[in-house]
Amino acid sequence: MSIAEDNLVRIREQVQGHLDRTTQARLAPAAEQQLIDQIKTRLKKENAVIVAHYYTSPEVQALAESSGGCVSDSLEMARFGRDHSAETLVVAGVRFMGETAKILTPDKRVLMPTLEATCSLDLGCPADEFVEFCDAHPDREVVVYANTSAAVKARADWVVTSSIALDVVEHLSDQGKKIIWAPDRHLGSYVQRETGADMLMWDGACIVHEEFKARGILDLKQVHPDAAVLVHPESPASVIDLADHVGSTTQIIKAAQSLPNKTLIVATDHGIFYQLQKSAPDKQFIIAPTAGQGATCRSCANCPWMAMNELESLARVFDRDDNEVIVDAELGVAAMKPLNRMLAFAQELRKGVVGRA
Incomplete structure (x- = not known):
C-alpha cells in the first residue's frame, strides 16, 4: 500500500465519523428561505461577501450569486476575494481556500462556516514531512x-x-528546470505526460476523484x-484516458457548453452539476460511477468537507x-510569494505573453 493509499484509508475513517455525527435532514422551503434572507441581511450589515466553490451545494451557490458574491474554482475565488471591496470574506469551501484568501x-x-472543512490532499501532505x-x-x-x-x-x-498547472509546468520545463510536484499524484502524472517535464511526485490523492x-x-x-x-485531472490515469476533455472545474463547464454532444458523463464532484445545468440547460449530465458494476453502478462523488458548508452554518458564521x-x-508573507507568482503568470496568460505552445 502506498503512502497515499494508507492516508486515504485513515482520512475516510475520519470523514465517516464526522458524517455520522452531523448528518442533517433537508430544510423545508419556508425555513430555507428564512435562512437565506437572514444571511443576506447579515452580509450587508457586516460588509461581507460570500466566496463559494463549485463543489458546494446548489443552495449555497445560489445564495452566493444572488448576494453579489462569487461561485468559481479556487483560482478565481482567490482573485475575487483579493479584489473585492468587502471588509469580510465568507469562504464557502475548504480550509486551504480560506487560508489562501487570508x-x-x-x-x-x-x-468559514467551519474550520473542520479540509481536504484529503492537504491532510496527506504534512508541512514538516x-x-x-x-x-x-x-x-x-x-x-x-493549491489544495495545500x-x-x-x-x-x-x-x-x-x-x-x-499545465501552463506553469511547461513554462518551467522549457527553462530546463526539474520539478518537485505535490500533493496530487494523479494530477501530477497527467501534467507530466502532457508536458514531458522532469517531475518528482509527492504521493497524495483526492478521496473523491480517486474513486x-x-x-x-x-x-x-x-x-x-x-x-x-469530461474528467477532472485529479482522477486516475485509466479514467483520464477515456476523456473527451480533461480540465479544471471551470474548463469542464466551458467544454460542456462548446461540445456538440447532448449527453455528457462527468467525472468530478457532483456539486458542479448546478453550474453545468445552468450553463447548458439543453444537455443531459450523468455523474461518472465510483462503485458497482454494470447497471448497478453508482456514484458517491461528493466531497464530505464541501458538504459542511450548509445554510445553517452560514447563518451562524458571524456569531461564532x-x-x-x-x-x-x-x-503568510512567505506563502504569498508563490501565490502572487501564479496570479501574475495567469495575468500574462490572458495577455498571450506566456503559455503553452
Whole structure:
C-alpha cells in the first residue's frame, strides 16, 4: 500500500465519523428561505461577501450569486476575494481556500462556516514531512497544488490550480528546470505526460476523484454511446484516458457548453452539476460511477468537507468565535510569494505573453 493509499484509508475513517455525527435532514422551503434572507441581511450589515466553490451545494451557490458574491474554482475565488471591496470574506469551501484568501488579503477578516472543512490532499501532505522531502532535492523547483496548507505553500516556488498547472509546468520545463510536484499524484502524472517535464511526485490523492472507475464509465458508454466524457485531472490515469476533455472545474463547464454532444458523463464532484445545468440547460449530465458494476453502478462523488458548508452554518458564521481563518503573519508573507507568482503568470496568460505552445 502506498503512502497515499494508507492516508486515504485513515482520512475516510475520519470523514465517516464526522458524517455520522452531523448528518442533517433537508430544510423545508419556508425555513430555507428564512435562512437565506437572514444571511443576506447579515452580509450587508457586516460588509461581507460570500466566496463559494463549485463543489458546494446548489443552495449555497445560489445564495452566493444572488448576494453579489462569487461561485468559481479556487483560482478565481482567490482573485475575487483579493479584489473585492468587502471588509469580510465568507469562504464557502475548504480550509486551504480560506487560508489562501487570508494570505492574499491579510487585512480582511476571513470566516468559514467551519474550520473542520479540509481536504484529503492537504491532510496527506504534512508541512514538516514535505519540507524534508524538498530539502533532500535542492536542485528542483517546488510546485504545489493549491489544495495545500499555508505552511506547504510557504515552502513552494510556485502554487498552481488545476486550470493553470499545465501552463506553469511547461513554462518551467522549457527553462530546463526539474520539478518537485505535490500533493496530487494523479494530477501530477497527467501534467507530466502532457508536458514531458522532469517531475518528482509527492504521493497524495483526492478521496473523491480517486474513486472514479474506468470500468463504470465504459459501462455507461455502452448505454450512452454518443456521450462525451469530461474528467477532472485529479482522477486516475485509466479514467483520464477515456476523456473527451480533461480540465479544471471551470474548463469542464466551458467544454460542456462548446461540445456538440447532448449527453455528457462527468467525472468530478457532483456539486458542479448546478453550474453545468445552468450553463447548458439543453444537455443531459450523468455523474461518472465510483462503485458497482454494470447497471448497478453508482456514484458517491461528493466531497464530505464541501458538504459542511450548509445554510445553517452560514447563518451562524458571524456569531461564532471559532471559525475565523488565522494565518501567522510571517508564514503568510512567505506563502504569498508563490501565490502572487501564479496570479501574475495567469495575468500574462490572458495577455498571450506566456503559455503553452
